[in-house]
Amino acid sequence: MESLSPLSRPGRAVGHTVIDLDWIDSTNTECLRRGADGAPGGLVVMAKGQTAGRGRRGRSFQSLEGKGLYLSALLRPERAFSEVAQLTAWTAVAVCRAVEGLTGLSPAIKWPNDVLLDGKKLCGILTEAGETDSAGTVKTLVVGIGVNLGQSEEDFGPELAGIATSLSQHLPKAPAREEMADALLEELDRLWRVFPAAKGEYLAAYRARCATLGRAVRILRPDGEWEGQAVGLGEDFSLRVRFADGQEEDLTAGEVSVRGLLGYQ
Ligand code: BTN
Numbered sequence: 001m002e003s004l005s006p007l008s009r010p011g012r013a014v015g016h017t018v019i020d021l022d023w024i025d026s027t028n029t030e031c032l033r034r035g036a037d038g039a040p041g042g043l044v045v046m047a048k049g050q051t052a053g054r055g056r057r058g059r060s061f062q063s064l065e066g067k068g069l070y071l072s073a074l075l076r077p078e079r080a081f082s083e084v085a086q087l088t089a090w091t092a093v094a095v096c097r098a099v100e101g102l103t104g105l106s107p108a109i110k111w112p113n114d115v116l117l118d119g120k121k122l123c124g125i126l127t128e129a130g131e132t133d134s135a136g137t138v139k140t141l142v143v144g145i146g147v148n149l150g151q152s153e154e155d156f157g158p159e160l161a162g163i164a165t166s167l168s169q170h171l172p173k174a175p176a177r178e179e180m181a182d183a184l185l186e187e188l189d190r191l192w193r194v195f196p197a198a199k200g201e202y203l204a205a206y207r208a209r210c211a212t213l214g215r216a217v218r219i220l221r222p223d224g225e226w227e228g229q230a231v232g233l234g235e236d237f238s239l240r241v242r243f244a245d246g247q248e249e250d251l252t253a254g255e256v257s258v259r260g261l262l263g264y265q
Contacts, residue, residue: 002019002021003020004017004018004019005018005019005020005046007020007044007046007178007181007182007185009185009189012042012185012189013042013189013192013193014042014044014073014075014185014188014189014191014192015042015044015073015185015188015189016040016042016043017040017042017043017044018044018045018046018181018185019043019044019045019046020046020047020048021045021046021047021048022047022048022049023047023048023049023050023051023065024045024047024050024051025050025051025052026050026052026053026054026144027045027046027047027050027070027071027072027144028054028072028126028128028142028144029052029054030045030047030072031043031045031072031073031074031142031144032128032130032140032142034074035074035076035130035131035140035142036130036131036140039074040074040076041074041075041076041140042073042074042075042192043073043074044071044072044073044074044185045071045072045074046069046070046071046072046177046181047063047070048065048066048070048177049063049064049065049066049070050063050070051063053070053146054126054144055124055126056124056126061124061126061146062156062157062160062164063146064151064155066150066177067148067149067150067151067155067166068146068147068148068149068150068151068166068177069145069146069147069149069177069180069181069184070144070145070146071144071145071146071147071181071184072142072143072144072145073142073143073188074140074141074142075087075140075141075142075143075192076139076140076141077138077139077141078137078138078139079137079138079196080136080137080138081129081132081136081138082236083196084127084129084138084141085127085252085253086196086199086236086237087127087141087143087195088112088113088125088127088143088253089109089112089113089202089206089237089253090191090195090202090206091113091125091127091143091145091188091191092109092112092113092114092115092125092206092209093109093191093202093205093206093209094184094187094188094190094191095107095115095123095125095145095147095184095187096108096109096115096205096209097187097205098180098183098184098186098187099115099122099123099147099167099180099183101183101187102175102179102180102183103167103170103171103175105117105167105170105171107122107123107209108209108210108211109206109209109210109211109212110210110211110212110258111210111212111213111230111233111239111253111258112237112239112253112258113125113253115147116165116211117165117167117169117170118165118170119211120162120163120164120165121148121163121164121165122147122148122164122165122166122167123145123146123147123148124145124146125143125144125145125146126143126144126146127141127142127143127144128141128142128144129141130142143188145184147167147180147184148164148165148166148167149166149167149168149174149175149177149180150166150167150168150174151164151166151168151169152166152168152169153169167180199235203233203235203237206233206237207233210233212230212239212258213230213231213232213233214229214230214231215229215230216228216229216230217229217230217239217241217258217259218258218259219241219251219258220258220259226243227243227244228241228242228243228244229241229242230258231248234250236252237253238250238251238252238253239251239258
């Protein structure tokens, strides 16, 4: 029998039911499975470790046991894909607020949705749609969040050296994963209650924290690589990039990958 985590709060729209597992392949995959089996929106699945943690663009996400928070929320948006696509950016704001509220540290956002501390990745977010109907309405959506809490440089290993960081590298003592989860669930609950009405507020918060704006970036697309300057953020959280020939383009997260030209951010 799996037990209900004490982090469950009946009044929460997100996190009324929190399942905390020891090991799972991926909390996103588990949420998608449960969603397909009819689990209610607002269910949250956490795990102490993931054997197949997934990142964006088919990458894996390092998920060492007990070192990070690996958490996914099942949502039932009943909204068009174009609308729910913005949820990842909203979630980045929610993560920043949760980290700041708990630790006093002030994270930044690398467009589209990495949360950074001192220019290194503290948290990744992977949003995945499950069932979508023929009209394009998203029935099930999973927002997955991985926050690095206790990893040392050695834990990250050569692949993530200089790229990833954890809260323990910035604080005398990192918060426990339950504490981080509770702070995050408070923010996710609020986010889901005010989505999409509070877009102006989340957009302003995102802009204020976005480390990509004003920087030189390299754009990676299936048809090649280009360098430009990130000059603005659109109403839909798209990134406006000015290229060397003066042309500007609004890039959406699904289309391109952006690399800073100075280090990871
Ligand atoms: C990225 O950085 O590319 C996104 C990483 C998302 C990782 C989280 S950990 C919890 C959830 N389960 C997964 O398999 N992925 C997300």
